[in-house]
């Protein structure tokens with residue numbers, strides 16, 4: 266994608282201010298160090314996902330080759346490259362969670378939501394994703410809703426979480 270206009274026109278003043286906080290933490294020629302937080306900021310401001318045009322804009326804004334942005338955005342599961350629901354549930358099915366019943370967690374979630382892993386409810390409210398270890402093995406089984414961790418899941422806790430996602 267060919268971007269036109271000035272660098273400052275790529276993002277709102279609010280986004281530029283947030284990214285500037287991260288850029289200020291690193292030497293001037295090390296904008297790549299601010300890439301992950303910048304992608305989070307832009308994703309949060311873009312309905313929870315990053316379009317190709319948005320990724321290109323991040324590359325221009327941080328003065329990075331497009332590939333440097335794409336390789337990060339496509340590597341980490343926390344970045345979405347297609348539209349997602351208003352809320353995102355990431356359910357961990359890695360070893361500790363698996364040994365502590367993540368299959369039952371997934372079964373309850375898919376049944377209650379009426380969607381499979383990687384899918385979004387028909388009303389666009391919730392996207393359900395399967396993820397690798399979230400570093401909270403001691404609280405297995407666990408899931409993440411948006412940015413909040415929920416650990417030691419039980420059927421009642423899962424129902425409570427879902428009821429809170431309006």
Ligand code: FES
Nearest residue numbers: 357362398399401
């Ligand atoms: S295996 Fe699920 S958080 Fe580590």
